[in-house]
Amino acid sequence: MSLWNPFGSELRKTATLPAAWAGVLVALLGSAAITALNALTVRGAVAAGTPERLADTSPFETGFAAMPIIGVVGAVVIGVVVIGSEYTADRAESGGARQIATTLAATPHRPTLFIAKALIVLVFVAMTALVTIPGNIALARAIIGGAGIETVTPAEAVTRSLSTALYWALMGLIALSITTLTRSGVIPLVVLIANSSIVSFSLLLTNLTPLAHWLPDMAGRKLFGFPSEYVVQGGLDPVPGAMVMGGWALVLMVVAGIVFTRRDA
Amino acid sequence: MTLLTCVSSEITKLRTLPLAVLAAVGTVLIGAVITAALAANAVDQGAPAGATAVLQAVPFAQVGIILLGILPAAHEHAGSQFRTTLVAVPNRGLLATGKTLAALIALTVTAALTVGVSLATAAIAHHLSSVPLPARGAEPWALAGAAVYLSLIGMLAHVVALLVRHLVPALVTMLALVLVVPPLLAGVTEHARWLPDRAGSLLYLPGADTALTPGTGALVLVGWVLVIGAAAVAAFITRDA
Numbered sequence: 001m002s003l004w005n006p007f008g009s010e011l012r013k014t015a016t017l018p019a020a021w022a023g024v025l026v027a028l029l030g031s032a033a034i035t036a037l038n039a040l041t042v043r044g045a046v047a048a049g050t051p052e053r054l055a056d057t058s059p060f061e062t063g064f065a066a067m068p069i070i071g072v073v074g075a076v077v078i079g080v081v082v083i084g085s086e087y088t089a090d091r092a093e094s095g096g097a098r099q100i101a102t103t104l105a106a107t108p109h110r111p112t113l114f115i116a117k118a119l120i121v122l123v124f125v126a127m128t129a130l131v132t133i134p135g136n137i138a139l140a141r142a143i144i145g146g147a148g149i150e151t152v153t154p155a156e157a158v159t160r161s162l163s164t165a166l167y168w169a170l171m172g173l174i175a176l177s178i179t180t181l182t183r184s185g186v187i188p189l190v191v192l193i194a195n196s197s198i199v200s201f202s203l204l205l206t207n208l209t210p211l212a213h214w215l216p217d218m219a220g221r222k223l224f225g226f227p228s229e230y231v232v233q234g235g236l237d238p239v240p241g242a243m244v245m246g247g248w249a250l251v252l253m254v255v256a257g258i259v260f261t262r263r264d265a
Numbered sequence: 266m267t268l269l270t271c272v273s274s275e276i277t278k279l280r281t282l283p284l285a286v287l288a289a290v291g292t293v294l295i296g297a298v299i300t301a302a303l304a305a306n307a308v309d310q311g312a313p314a315g316a317t318a319v320l321q322a323v324p325f326a327q328v329g330i331i332l333l334g335i336l337p338a339a340h341e342h343a344g345s346q347f348r349t350t351l352v353a354v355p356n357r358g359l360l361a362t363g364k365t366l367a368a369l370i371a372l373t374v375t376a377a378l379t380v381g382v383s384l385a386t387a388a389i390a391h392h393l394s395s396v397p398l399p400a401r402g403a404e405p406w407a408l409a410g411a412a413v414y415l416s417l418i419g420m421l422a423h424v425v426a427l428l429v430r431h432l433v434p435a436l437v438t439m440l441a442l443v444l445v446v447p448p449l450l451a452g453v454t455e456h457a458r459w460l461p462d463r464a465g466s467l468l469y470l471p472g473a474d475t476a477l478t479p480g481t482g483a484l485v486l487v488g489w490v491l492v493i494g495a496a497a498v499a500a501f502i503t504r505d506a
Binding site (some may be wrong): 019022026030033037038041065066069070073077080081084088089091094185186189190193194195197198199201204205207208 | 284303324327343344345433445505
């Protein structure tokens with residue numbers, strides 16, 4: 001069986017999974033709400049003549065503020081449910097079985113199936129990023145209008161948007177890998193969502209050892225490209241950071257792929 | 266069937282649910298390990314390692330207690346267990362009460378253990394250092410407040426799970442409501458103080474807000490639990506299983 005057929009079936013499966021769309025909507029609507037509030041604050045501050053109490057009045061920064069946190073939560077949810085839904089027990093009336101048994105009967109070649117799942121995560125995260133990131137920047141622009149002073153050049157804006165999409169995609173793949181290993185969405189959801197928030201275990205670890213800057217979420221955080229005075233100092237630069245984060249994603253994918261291939265379903 | 270037997274059967278269910286035990290033990294361990302890390306860090310910088318480290322560990326420990334709060338309601342819907350439960354306890358009002366009391370007991374015990382073990386960890390870390398003991402402040406109240414806060418945030422997780430019934434949506438809702446949204450909103454509007462974790466955190470960080478006191482902050486958090494709880498119980502009683 002080629003990769004194309006499992007990809008098509010997995011795409012349809014995920015597209016009809018409400019939880020996957022919940023992940024997309026979390027990223028889209030959650031960030032839009034934050035952006036609208038932020039943009040109204042900026043407009044109000046400029047109208048009141050007190051823009052100096054804000055860090056800046058740039059429409060791009062305003063629309064971008066929710067991306068590192070809310071967008072990552074969306075990517076994590078997508079990564080978790082694509083594989084986690086396979087292991088949820090069905091209703092007792094229909095046998096109480098797990099969907100993974102049916103999936104493996106339809107696609108017995110497990111590496112192909114796992115690669116198809118990873119591609120689905122990438123497709124969904126890319127689709128979410130494509131709508132969410134430009135959408136939020138446009139929303140911020142529409143609300144702020146000419147009141148703000150843009151500090152980000154178009155080239156920087158494109159680079160930062162693409163880097164953010166890369167971070168989301170890698171986070172989605174990491175979530176997929178960890179969920180494949182645990183066969184339940186609970187632990188990956190708790191760890192990855194908590195880590196993307198202020199209550200970050202990785203951030204806490206950086207206070208104890210500089211090695212923690214090499215953890216995937218800390219390594220990739222410069223990809224968001226925030227001005228250095230607003231972020232935690234130290235750590236890896238964007239390009240080495242992206243490579244370290246990509247390395248984590250690759251290693252976790254390989255380990256999860258091998259375990260998925262060899263383990264009893 | 267009396268309320269007492271109902272509560273005891275619900276507690277038996279929780280006690281024998283591996284994930285619930287894991288969540289409770291995990292909460293205590295997270296609290297202790299993070300406290301130890303923060304205390305070690307404080308001692309390194311020559312500061313006393315005391316209750317402050319315990320209080321700073323509370324936001325991390327709440328992740329575990331949220332999971333524990335979600336499980337009593339959510340695990341019933343992971344298979345067909347909920348219908349078995351309803352056969353045994355057909356009175357749904359009684360069942361909701363019993364389940365909530367069982368959750369409250371499990372959460373309170375876990376919260377108290379978390380704060381207690383964390384405090385012991387901090388005390389050991391302090392004992393191993395040569396930093397002088399600080400003058401005693403209002404810390405005992407803040408520590409008790411931390412335990413109350415953890416129980417209440419767990420109860421919020423319980424009522425949310427009772428309302429949405431399934432583990433993953435309840436977990437994402439709670440983690441977003443408690444961890445993700447507050448910092449983003451706090452940068453935008455002062456009304457972020459009415460969010461459950463911001464209001465409740467005054468219990469262990471008294472004086473962090475200008476409008477709310479620990480007492481009124483706790484009331485706001487209790488208000489969240491009661492409002493969502495009322496909707497959850499109404500749905501629990503009227504909805505098809």
